[in-house]
Amino acid sequence: MAEGTAHGPEGGTDHGPRRAPGRDARVILGNVPGSFARSVLAERHPALIRQVRGAFPYGPRRHQALDALLEANNNGVIEPLAPSEPGHEQWSVWGRELFGRSWFDAPFLWAESYFYRRLLGAVGYFGTGPWQGVDPFAPFKQAELRGTAVDEELRALDALADVPADERATALLRASVWGNRADLGFRVTEGAAAPGAAADDLVADDSAQLWRLLAAKTGSTVAVVADNAGRELIPDLILIDHLLLHRHAERIVLHVKPYPYYVSDAMTADVVECLRRLVAAPGEAGRAGSRLWDAMATGRLEVRAHPFFCAPLPYEEMPRDLRAEFAAATLTILKGDLNYRRLVGDRMWAGTTSFADRTAYFPGAVAALRTLKSDVMVGLEQETLDALERSGAAWRTSGTHALIQVRG
Numbered sequence: 001m002a003e004g005t006a007h008g009p010e011g012g013t014d015h016g017p018r019r020a021p022g023r024d025a026r027v028i029l030g031n032v033p034g035s036f037a038r039s040v041l042a043e044r045h046p047a048l049i050r051q052v053r054g055a056f057p058y059g060p061r062r063h064q065a066l067d068a069l070l071e072a073n074n075n076g077v078i079e080p081l082a083p084s085e086p087g088h089e090q091w092s093v094w095g096r097e098l099f100g101r102s103w104f105d106a107p108f109l110w111a112e113s114y115f116y117r118r119l120l121g122a123v124g125y126f127g128t129g130p131w132q133g134v135d136p137f138a139p140f141k142q143a144e145l146r147g148t149a150v151d152e153e154l155r156a157l158d159a160l161a162d163v164p165a166d167e168r169a170t171a172l173l174r175a176s177v178w179g180n181r182a183d184l185g186f187r188v189t190e191g192a193a194a195p196g197a198a199a200d201d202l203v204a205d206d207s208a209q210l211w212r213l214l215a216a217k218t219g220s221t222v223a224v225v226a227d228n229a230g231r232e233l234i235p236d237l238i239l240i241d242h243l244l245l246h247r248h249a250e251r252i253v254l255h256v257k258p259y260p261y262y263v264s265d266a267m268t269a270d271v272v273e274c275l276r277r278l279v280a281a282p283g284e285a286g287r288a289g290s291r292l293w294d295a296m297a298t299g300r301l302e303v304r305a306h307p308f309f310c311a312p313l314p315y316e317e318m319p320r321d322l323r324a325e326f327a328a329a330t331l332t333i334l335k336g337d338l339n340y341r342r343l344v345g346d347r348m349w350a351g352t353t354s355f356a357d358r359t360a361y362f363p364g365a366v367a368a369l370r371t372l373k374s375d376v377m378v379g380l381e382q383e384t385l386d387a388l389e390r391s392g393a394a395w396r397t398s399g400t401h402a403l404i405q406v407r408g
C-alpha cells in the first residue's frame with residue numbers, strides 16, 4: 001500500500017488522504033471509521049471503565065459517575081469540568097473549541113487525555129472523600145509487577161553480567177525499548193498483540209548515535225521521560241543504573257506522571273514499587289536496585305512529576321521551565337508511544353518525514369524509544385516503509401515493531 005492512498009494498511013475504510021508531508025499532515029481524530037483512534041474511544045475506553053469498576057468496591061456515587069462517563073463517551077458531547085474540580089480553568093482553555101462536540105470529533109490526543117482526567121474525577125481521585133488519591137489502575141499495575149514474567153526478566157540479567165560492556169549496553173537498551181510493549185492500556189481490549197508475539201523488528205535504529213551522545217562527559221545530566229510502570233519501568237531503571245554505573249551520565253532525572261494516566265503510566269509511587277521489587281531480587285537485579293536506591297539518596301537519580309506530562313499538548317508547547325531542563329540535559333530520552341505522539345505531533349505524517357525536522361524545536365538532543373502502537377510514524381527510510389506497507393500487517397499499531405530514533 002502506497003503512502004497517502006485512501007485505504008490504510010490495517011484494512012481501514014476510506015479515510016481520505018491518510019498521511020501527508022509537511023506541517024499540513026492531518027491531525028488524528030477519533031471519528032474516522034475503521035481507524036485505530038476510533039477503536040480506542042469506542043472500545044478501549046468503555047472496556048477500561050468496566051475494568052476499573054470491577055476492580056474496586058465503589059459505592060453508588062462512584063458507580064453513577066462511571067455510568068455518566070460511559071454514556072458521555074459513547075453518545076454524548078464533551079462537557080467542561082465542574083468549576084469546583086481541580087484543573088477546571090486549565091481544561092477550560094485547552095477544551096475551549098471542543099466543548100459541545102462529540103468525543104469522536106476531538107483530536108485523538110486531546111480526547112484520550114481528557115478521558116483519563118474524567119475517569120479520575122468519576123472515581124473520586126481528586127475529591128475530598130475516601131477515594132482521594134486512590135490510583136484506579138493500581139490493582140493492574142500491582143498484578144503485573146508481582147507476576148512471574150518480571151521474575152524471569154530479572155533473572156535474565158544474571159546472564160548479562162559477564163558479557164562485554166558494549167553487548168550488555170545494547171541488550172539493556174533493547175530491553176528498555178521492548179519493555180514499552182508491556183503496556184496495560186494496550187491490552188485492555190482483545191485483539192491487541194500480546195507481549196511476546198512480536199517480530200523483534202526495529203524499523204529505525206539510531207542507537208550508535210545515542211551511545212555517542214552518551215559518551216562519558218563530566219557533569220552530564222540525562223533526562224528520561226518515563227512511560228509505563230511495571231514491566232516497562234523495570235528495564236528503564238536497569239538501563240538508568242547502567243548509565244550511572246558506567247558514567248554515561250553523572251546524574252539522571254526521571255520524569256514521571258503526577259497522577260494516574262493511560263492506565264499504566266508511571267508515577268512516583270510506581271518508581272518506589274519497582275525499586276522495592278529490584279532491591280528484593282537476588283543477583284544482578286538486586287545489586288542494580290541497591291545502587292539505584294543509593295543514587296536516589298545522593299541525588300544522582302532524581303524523580304520529577306511535572307504537570308505538563310498529563311497535559312493534552314504536544315511537546316512543542318512545553319512550558320518554559322521544562323524547556324530549560326531539557327535544554328540543560330546532554331540527552332532527553334522519551335519512552336513510549338504517547339511521548340512519541342507528543343514529540344512529533346499526533347498527525348498522519350508521511351512515514352518518511354524527517355525525524356530531525358519534526359523535533360527541531362526540541363531544546364536539546366532527544367531520543368525516542370518506542371514500540372509502534374498508534375498511526376503516527378516519521379523518520380523511516382523509503383525502503384523500510386515500502387516493505388512494511390507490502391507486509392499487509394498492522395505494523396503501525398500492533399506493537400510488533402519498535403524504533404530508536406535520535407536527533408543530536
Ligand SMILES: O=P(O)(O)OC[C@@]1(O)O[C@H](CO)[C@@H](O)[C@@H]1O
Pocket residue numbers: 040044112180183185186227228262335336337338339373374
Ligand atoms: O505511551 P504508551 O504507553 O506506549 O502507549 C499508549 C497507547 O497505547 O495508548 C493509546 C491507546 O490508549 C495509544 O494511542 C497509545 O499508543
